[in-house]
Amino acid sequence: MQVLGVGPVDLLLIHWPNPAVPLAETIGALCQARRDGLARHIGVSNFSASRLADAVALADEPLVANQCEYHPRLDQSALIAACRRHGVAFVGYAPIGSGNLLDDPLLATIAARHDRTPAQIVLRWHVQQGTVAIPRSSNPARVAQNIDLAGFTLTDADMAAISGLARPDGRQFSPAWVESWD
Incomplete structure (x- = not known):
């Protein structure tokens, strides 16, 4: 180097x-x-x-x-399972859907119940699945919020509801030259 x-x-x-x-x-x-x-x-x-x-x-x-x-609108369960089979960490970029999930009513409801932000709810969803999330922000207050994920746990019902946001057109990054996705 x-x-x-x-x-x-x-x-x-x-x-x-x-x-x-x-x-x-x-x-x-x-x-x-x-x-x-x-x-x-x-x-x-x-x-x-x-x-x-x-x-x-x-x-x-x-x-x-x-x-x-990886974010709640994109089901990556098969790929996460494959990573685990191979002993490879799954690292999710765009973990809050490039900010597109911040206004989702379900996430707002769960966030209010936990006294957290929607971004914290989604990041906690990643943590509880055992995946790594790499959010991006230039706002120091948001960076601090993104780190503050301790002190609360999402219920199984919360986790299932958030995972239920997945949809077939949920992928945000799909360059034309990509051969195929799982």
């Missing part, structure tokens, strides 16, 4: 699988970066369950994460 002027990065991810580059070549380069000491950990991003299985089989270094879009 001489160019960056730092030691090894903590986590190096492939941002999207590229159908124009053989997966074996991509995973080989990622593993080599770890062996060369450029990254402490390596992983993938936006890999489907089948592509993740292929990547794990090709990797001679452990893949530790698969970072994918």
